[in-house]
Amino acid sequence: MAFKWTEGDHVTSNIVDATEQNASFNNLKGEMNGGLDRENLPNSSVSNDELHQSAFVKYAVAANMRAQATSVLDLHWGDTAAGPNAFQQEYIAIDFNTYTGGWRTNPAYSIESLFQEGMLHLEFNCWYWLSNHLANGTIQGWCQFQIVVNGTPVVSGDKQYQNVGQSHLVVDIPISTGQHKVELRWRIKPWHGRDMTDPIFYYDGGQLLALNRYR
Amino acid sequence: MDARLKLEAPRLGGIDELLPQKDESATILENFTVDPATGGWDNRIGYEKFFPGALAYQPFNLEKRIHSLYVWSTHNGARTYHLFESENIVSQRVDLKFTVGNTGTGGGLVTVDAFRKIPTLNEPVTDYEPFGRYLIIVNGHDKPMKFDGERALPLGWETTPAPPTPWRPDPEDSLPGGDAQNYAFVDDSAGIDSSPLGFSQNLGLGYQTDGSAEVENSYKWRVSWVSETGSESPLSSSSEIVLWDTPDTAGGTDPAFVGKRQGVYLEDIPVGPPGTVARRLYRTKNLGKGASVDANASYYFVSEIKNNVDTVYSDYTPDQFLTTLSPSDTNSVAFPAPGARFSASFKGSLFLDGGQSDPTRIYYSNPLNPDSFSASDYFDVGMRDGGDITGMFSYYNSLILFRESSIELVRGDNVNGFNVVPFIQGIGCSAVHSVTAVPGVGIVFLGNDGVYRLFGGLDGGSQVQIEKMTPNLVKTEKRINKSVMARASATYSPKWREWHCYVPVDGEDKPSFGLVYHVDKNAWSTRVGFPVGVIAADAGGELIFGHNTGKPPGIVTDYETGLFVISRKRALGYTLSGGVDPSTQASPPPVAKYRSKWHDMGKAATKKFVKYVYLHVMTKGDNTIPLTYYKDFDYAGISSTGEKMQRADHPDQQVFGTALWDTAVWEEPMFTTIRYPIAQGAASFFAFEFDTQNDIVLVGYSLEFGANKTQTIKGKR
Numbered sequence: 001m002a003f004k005w006t007e008g009d010h011v012t013s014n015i016v017d018a019t020e021q022n023a024s025f026n027n028l029k030g031e032m033n034g035g036l037d038r039e040n041l042p043n044s045s046v047s048n049d050e051l052h053q054s055a056f057v058k059y060a061v062a063a064n065m066r067a068q069a070t071s072v073l074d075l076h077w078g079d080t081a082a083g084p085n086a087f088q089q090e091y092i093a094i095d096f097n098t099y100t101g102g103w104r105t106n107p108a109y110s111i112e113s114l115f116q117e118g119m120l121h122l123e124f125n126c127w128y129w130l131s132n133h134l135a136n137g138t139i140q141g142w143c144q145f146q147i148v149v150n151g152t153p154v155v156s157g158d159k160q161y162q163n164v165g166q167s168h169l170v171v172d173i174p175i176s177t178g179q180h181k182v183e184l185r186w187r188i189k190p191w192h193g194r195d196m197t198d199p200i201f202y203y204d205g206g207q208l209l210a211l212n213r214y215r
Numbered sequence: 216m217d218a219r220l221k222l223e224a225p226r227l228g229g230i231d232e233l234l235p236q237k238d239e240s241a242t243i244l245e246n247f248t249v250d251p252a253t254g255g256w257d258n259r260i261g262y263e264k265f266f267p268g269a270l271a272y273q274p275f276n277l278e279k280r281i282h283s284l285y286v287w288s289t290h291n292g293a294r295t296y297h298l299f300e301s302e303n304i305v306s307q308r309v310d311l312k313f314t315v316g317n318t319g320t321g322g323g324l325v326t327v328d329a330f331r332k333i334p335t336l337n338e339p340v341t342d343y344e345p346f347g348r349y350l351i352i353v354n355g356h357d358k359p360m361k362f363d364g365e366r367a368l369p370l371g372w373e374t375t376p377a378p379p380t381p382w383r384p385d386p387e388d389s390l391p392g393g394d395a396q397n398y399a400f401v402d403d404s405a406g407i408d409s410s411p412l413g414f415s416q417n418l419g420l421g422y423q424t425d426g427s428a429e430v431e432n433s434y435k436w437r438v439s440w441v442s443e444t445g446s447e448s449p450l451s452s453s454s455e456i457v458l459w460d461t462p463d464t465a466g467g468t469d470p471a472f473v474g475k476r477q478g479v480y481l482e483d484i485p486v487g488p489p490g491t492v493a494r495r496l497y498r499t500k501n502l503g504k505g506a507s508v509d510a511n512a513s514y515y516f517v518s519e520i521k522n523n524v525d526t527v528y529s530d531y532t533p534d535q536f537l538t539t540l541s542p543s544d545t546n547s548v549a550f551p552a553p554g555a556r557f558s559a560s561f562k563g564s565l566f567l568d569g570g571q572s573d574p575t576r577i578y579y580s581n582p583l584n585p586d587s588f589s590a591s592d593y594f595d596v597g598m599r600d601g602g603d604i605t606g607m608f609s610y611y612n613s614l615i616l617f618r619e620s621s622i623e624l625v626r627g628d629n630v631n632g633f634n635v636v637p638f639i640q641g642i643g644c645s646a647v648h649s650v651t652a653v654p655g656v657g658i659v660f661l662g663n664d665g666v667y668r669l670f671g672g673l674d675g676g677s678q679v680q681i682e683k684m685t686p687n688l689v690k691t692e693k694r695i696n697k698s699v700m701a702r703a704s705a706t707y708s709p710k711w712r713e714w715h716c717y718v719p720v721d722g723e724d725k726p727s728f729g730l731v732y733h734v735d736k737n738a739w740s741t742r743v744g745f746p747v748g749v750i751a752a753d754a755g756g757e758l759i760f761g762h763n764t765g766k767p768p769g770i771v772t773d774y775e776t777g778l779f780v781i782s783r784k785r786a787l788g789y790t791l792s793g794g795v796d797p798s799t800q801a802s803p804p805p806v807a808k809y810r811s812k813w814h815d816m817g818k819a820a821t822k823k824f825v826k827y828v829y830l831h832v833m834t835k836g837d838n839t840i841p842l843t844y845y846k847d848f849d850y851a852g853i854s855s856t857g858e859k860m861q862r863a864d865h866p867d868q869q870v871f872g873t874a875l876w877d878t879a880v881w882e883e884p885m886f887t888t889i890r891y892p893i894a895q896g897a898a899s900f901f902a903f904e905f906d907t908q909n910d911i912v913l914v915g916y917s918l919e920f921g922a923n924k925t926q927t928i929k930g931k932r
Binding site: 008010013017038039041042043 | 252316784873874879880881
């Protein structure tokens with residue numbers, strides 16, 4: 001409820017009416033004990049000084065996220081079946097011996113927390129490296145990131161075809177009160193004829209933010 | 216004392232103007248409410264500012280007459296919108312605003328819509344109707360709108376979308392420039408990177424061939440808008456037809472494009488009006504050889520563009536993926552009621568009248584979609600006598616249609632269809648804003664000749680009935696200015712348990728006189744001096760009203776403006792001292808007036824000698840209340856001295872002004888009897904009256920009188 005108007009007016013020469021007095025007093029008292037809202041609180045009457053930190057929000061962060069199950073792999077350039085490797089570079093990455101396709105959840109970094117009813121704002125950032133261009137320019141693959149809440153996808157990035165890039169996912173979802181788990185998933189194009197030991201994909205520097213705004 | 220010479224009225228009723236009057240009724244009962252503790256008449260009422268602590272009438276500064284008012288409570292009351300329309304002194308138009316926040320010295324006003332039409336004196340004001348999370352706002356002149364608490368968006372689809380412009384496929388790469396392009400879907404192995412990875416050969420439009428012969432393809436498109444309510448607009452007309460041939464090997468076309476399907480680039484996808492959140496694209500299947508632009512064809516859903524920004528789209532959805540037929544042309548038509556004056560939500564549809572130019576027609580929306588109307592979903596009640604539609608109201612399992620001189624009912628539902636049936640002829644209602652649902656009473660409204668109630672239903676063996684509630688208010692009814700009854704405003708307050716109806720009377724052009732029905736006593740009283748132009752009750756039953764005059768133009772020193780509240784404040788508004796605040800002074804309380812019925816003590820022909828009037832009251836203090844008594848319907852009466860509302864034979868109760876803090880005790884009102892001596896000659900009829908600004912709770916009264924064998928003398932010649 002919002003406003004409260006006069007419930008009892010005390011007029012000179014009227015009896016000191018306890019019932020009337022109580023009615024007018026309790027009218028205001030009752031409003032203060034449970035009826036305060038934006039309609040009757042004066043503007044600016046509640047400032048930061050009156051509020052406990054994080055009174056309306058809660059946040060959780062999973063930082064330094066990076067690809068799991070990686071190994072140090074060599075990538076060769078100028079390689080032919082007969083000749084020697086003209087150029088060789090070590091990469092920390094996954095290869096098709098460890099990835100066969102489909103979404104892969106990163107088990108090492110997730111947010112599992114008690115959120116309150118309201119909105120959950122999720123943001124994810126990372127950089128990635130993808131071996132996807134052959135020397136002749138043919139595009140070989142792509143990568144894609146996704147955030148899941150309690151196993152359900154809530155935002156998927158587009159497929160990314162650049163060799164090196166950043167992924168940035170943002171989503172706001174309604175959330176109920178309770179324990180919720182937020183995880184990151186990724187996938188790349190399945191095996192498409194590359195050497196099984198070629199480094200294919202890696203990401204790092206990831207940060208997943210969950211910002212819970214209470215209703 | 217001889218008991219036969221005492222008349223008791225222990226419980227008092229309301230006004231009765233029909234002679235002879237009922238026992239315990241009153242001739243005049245002004246500015247009273249029911250005291251819940253005793254069931255008596257209590258005059259402790261008044262009105263106060265909407266923001267009692269504000270300077271002057273902040274935030275109301277320039278408001279002239281308030282024409283319409285609606286209290287829309289959302290979020291369990293935490294967000295309550297007091298929407299009102301007021302004449303603005305500056306613009307000479309009406310602005311639709313609502314109050315927001317509380318600055319401590321008054322809240323702010325947010326304008327929802329400005330420069331709206333000032334309703335004429337005799338037409339109904341803006342009608343508000345909740346529909347889901349929207350408030351539908353119509354007034355018969357301005358564009359109907361739906362308000363979601365933040366924005367006001369147009370209601371319905373005013374126009375149909377324009378068709379998109381498809382680019383012509385150019386599989387032979389022979390049309391450089393212009394609205395044509397080669398958008399072939401080729402194999403990855405072709406060595407031409409015209410298709411992104413992941414696209415497969417089965418996408419695209421047109422026939423796919425082995426290249427042995429040319430095949431003609433042709434397509435057309437249509438578009439619709441989708442509003443945030445989920446309502447779909449009428450479909451656009453069809454686009455130009457797009458024709459091309461799937462090339463064969465004989466024509467010298469690059470082999471990569473021979474026999475291949477094409478994507479089609481569409482531009483000019485129409486952007487919808489405010490509130491549009493998506494567009495839907497429909498397309499024919501391949502019309503093949505010989506199709507013309509006006510070829511009849513079925514359209515199928517292709518895709519939903521989930522924004523209202525993009526104006527281009529690449530269509531490569533093959534025919535085999537098209538399975539859902541488009542809505543028919545009659546499923547959604549351009550908004551049929553742009554001049555709607557009244558609205559009602561009923562069985563999930565929004566009902567609107569046709570407006571002044573179409574005054575006997577009722578349109579209803581598709582279920583749960585207040586923006587989309589089917590071509591055939593309307594009634595016309597003009598086939599029967601009854602006049603124009605003057606309002607509508609949802610009640611139980613029916614929608615009540617009020618007409619000038621009849622009432623009809625809309626029955627049914629969206630699944631089985633709606634139908635309209637006549638209910639009663641001869642009773643109409645032109646005061647749509649008086650129609651109110653009153654618990655335990657029914658639908659109460661001000662009819663053309665009094666207040667009526669509709670009750671009962673049409674299901675489960677019940678039947679709808681109508682009953683006049685004011686058969687005894689014969690004089691008051693005649694005071695109502697029927698020319699401007701449309702401006703009557705009523706509401707029910709569960710807090711006060713009263714139905715308030717403010718009407719223009721005595722030839723006035725605006726409401727100024729209140730009829731109050733007290734549910735607990737099944738009785739009527741009147742309100743005088745309350746400048747109610749329009750009234751509404753909030754979720755808590757507080758009676759909020761818009762001033763019927765407001766601030767007049769020019770420099771004025773004393774005025775009231777904006778919204779006010781009927782409360783226990785013992786003041787009839789305010790008097791501004793000096794014109795510029797600094798304080799608004801409360802005016803004296805309203806004058807409460809009670810005149811008893813004309814008592815004949817059982818036999819009018821016998822002369823009576825009234826000796827005492829005993830008022831049964833609750834003690835109120837030292838403020839005195841005099842009594843005036845009348846005989847035989849005389850205009851002038853005799854006044855008695857004022858009596859304190861204290862017990863006569865006990866020490867006075869402590870009162871404000873003299874009671875000492877920490878010494879006096881809190882008192883409670885006590886039931887007592889105040890005796891007034893009457894010095895009057897013989898009378899056939901006797902009545903008493905008091906009009907006071909002091910507090911009184913009148914529970915009942917008794918008369919003590921004597922009678923001899925004196926009879927009324929012979930009539931005059």
